[in-house]
Amino acid sequence: MENAKPTGTPMSPTTTLEDDNKGKSVDETMYRGMIGSLLYLMASRLDIMFSVWRCERFQSAPKESHLTRVKRTIRYLTRTTELGLWYAHSNNFDLKGFSDADFAGDRIDRKSTSGICQLLGNALISWHSKKQNCVSLSTTEA
Incomplete structure (x- = not known):
């Protein structure tokens, strides 16, 4: 993630997050840790609230498609470090x-x-x- 390209929005407007029964599973502990960090940041960054809310629903069985959306939110945060309350x-x-x-x-x-x-x-x-x-x-x- 250190060399990831920043993005201008936390989630694409066309993104639909759904249960992905056929996708490749990812480490639940890592996924939950990323979601937990984003939830902590939401205390002062409400611009990520919707995308985090959409991603946190899949903590019990996260797939690569869900992890990709979480990483996009993190890439957005790297571009917008000056924002906050x-x-x-x-x-x-x-x-x-x-x-x-x-x-x-x-x-x-x-x-x-x-x-x-x-x-x-x-x-x-x-x-x-x-x-x-x-x-x-x-x-x-x-």
């Missing part, structure tokens, strides 16, 4: 919240993903993304 001194204490959800975005089980974020002034102070527990039957329900 930054809190400037401000007297703006307006609290704003935003939320969004997709509709049946998971191709495997058709469950939707919801996300929220809160800003204090112009500073991001909280965020969360979660796959919903049930299958939504409409975009309104999602």
Whole structure:
């Protein structure tokens, strides 16, 4: 990974991560260690949250296709070391919240993903993304 070519995005927009029953297995301990490191970095790098969330689902039986996606996220981090959370001194204490959800975005089980974020002034102070527990039957329900 030291000589890997950096990339501009943590995950390709056309990437679909699914169970890969025919792919070659990789070392679970190594894969879990990489995911654990990325989860730690997510505390200050929410730009990798979605790609890490997609990859962490395959920790019980990772394949080479999943490892390739994790490595792409790491290659993205090597290119964007200057990014992170930054809190400037401000007297703006307006609290704003935003939320969004997709509709049946998971191709495997058709469950939707919801996300929220809160800003204090112009500073991001909280965020969360979660796959919903049930299958939504409409975009309104999602």
